[in-house]
Amino acid sequence: MALTLGFHIVFAVFGMAMPLLMIIAEGRWLRTGDAVYLKLAKAWAKGTAILFAVGAVSGTVLSFELGLLWPQFMAYAGPIIGMPFSLEGFAFFLEAIFLGIYLYGWEKIPPRIHWVSGLLVLIGGIASGIFIMAANAWMNTPTGFEIQNGVIVHVDPWRAMLNPAYFPQALHMLVAAFQAVGFAVAGVHAYFLLKEKESLFHKRAIQIAFPIAAIMALLQPLSGDLLARHVADYQPAKLAAMEGQWETQRGAPLRIGGLPDAKSETTPYAVKIPKLLSFLAHGDFDAEVRGLKSFPVADRPPVAPVHIAFQVMVLCGVVMIAVGLWGAWLMFRRRMLNAKSFLRTLVLISPLGILAIEAGWVVTEVGRQPWVIYGFQRTAEAVTPMPGLTFSFLVFLGIYSILSFAVITTMKRYVFSDTSLRETGKRP
């Protein structure tokens, strides 16, 4: 299931964020009549479509997998958090319909209506993402139900959906999606710009994608801080694992780097900044931060993966902020599009956003272990009793490899090298 989700999230974020780029380009075309913008919008739409189709398929697989792999979880949780899943389905449907209209209706409907279709795709995508995040957030802070004598009663689906983790998680994911896609798209176009130095097509592309990426990169630490503070209050074991904090202490230090060792219950090789963790987690340099040792061993998540993934994510974020600031300064001096070293950097860091997203998901999902519903159901209790799942896993690994191959090949052949899409100024 982690495999499918890891796969799905990549396509889902592109499905969420690309429409924004698409409609900005189309909006500029409508306002300026500059044909380059039209070409850009169409090229981006094509890429979006491919990624969207694959994202849709992996999403369908997920809805099945929930039951195939986690039937006991679904028996428990299905009715409680069914609402956001249902709503996500509708948002997706809306998105699919209007993406169809957008992709194939260029000549068929008035330009303004076409642009509105694109806007609806964007709204649908964002709504989809937000609804799904409600479901995941519920797994972290389950609310909206009571247990009496081992039976679930008094289910309130609205309270379940609007659980405490919802807003911080949804915000962080939303920003992450636009940030990752912004950098990825900017990187791709930077690559081509280095080859075709005067291409207006690629210059305009970067001018649209990069600012989005940079703004999001700067906002992200704020949303990350909000989320981390939330986790400190609601899922202290997860925070402790993230930070490699074994001892419960006041004035806890922030660790940069470090390799947590479960046997010795320490985190060696870390650079420690005194008192900073207490401040970041609770707003007070002397606040108490719970350590992993304060939890029974059976309730602790696997520390090393969570801590390392967290460091990776933050490192990616810092790099993106740095590049964002650098690019912003260059833009201000009107030198961005000619600065070769900057463009090369853009290319180099283009996958960092996606990497950060995957790392972040490792943090939150592995960090929630051993719970699948925090404090209520352990992952081990939720899994299907069917044996031989290794076989299923291999089957899906095979499928996704084929799907990835299909996507990469298609993107390479029909989007990246389709020169008719990129002709600047001249109509084919």
Add this chain to the structure above:
Amino acid sequence: MTLPTAIALVMLLALIAYCLSGGADFGGGVWDLLASGPQAKKQRSLIASAISPIWEANHVWLVLLVTLLFVCFPKAYTAISISLHIPLTLMLVGIVMRGAAFTFRSYGKPFEERARRWELVFAIASILTPIMLGITIASLATGRVRAPVATASFFQNYVSPWLAPFPLAVGFFTLCLFALLAAVYLILETQEQALREIFRRKALAACLAVGVLAMICFLLSRGEAPRIEMGLTQQWWSIPFQIVTGACAVGTFIFLWLRHYQWARLFAALQVGLIVCGWGFSQYPYLVIPQIKIQDAAPPAMLKPVLLALLLGVAVLIPSFLYLYRVFKGKRFEKVAGN
């Protein structure tokens, strides 16, 4: 009508919608595989182009069905997910393969020769889904879907619930139905006479296959799915229902023969809808025979918000869906209105 029954009805409609849209897509895969002769390439590109604009939207019916199942009927969802793990997984394989094939084909120039092997792989895999869908649904009626027993073997727990004559027959029946739908739809997606004739012949063949398999399924249901057989013969509505369904089937054939393609399309769709309904009504009030009934649904507190969400969703989506169809199919409808 109770709330659980209302939702079950919505699920039935979602299943029909999936059959009529996604089913036609998979049916197209069958013809893709069987395309031969001088017009083979043209046939394939027609299949690809017809489905492109609305393709992604098809999945949604399936997701809606699954979502409603796990939200409102969690016991059934759990039982089905465990016992029918294998056919459901295989169904997914088909869906993913079809997605890959669609991606390859729709967003670029037609495939070159050397990649034909890949196309074949995808087409074959996409036949899996209709068969597995049929198997899954039929298994619900046989009474063999149940919680795994610790003392039973893997085969008994996870294979024998679905590997039996009736489910297999229904699987192939589903495949033929989808192929029929696809052929009938495709006739009207082209103006070329030669292509129309080809698909007309294929549709006629599919009609006959459907008829034969329907008979086989019915005969097998007597032993393995007695409730279905009862529903098809002994309820007060059985005989009229059979007559209407049969009329649609015969009607499809006749209209195809006479080349009244719009009518054929309508009757084929009706036929499929009625068949699914027939199954649904026969199984009522059971979701999983014999342990789980529709009334074993989640409590009303959970169902009401779902209904609300459904109504909201429908209010937004149906106009959007109609708009989509109007934008892309509108012109064709105008042209063939005279047919």
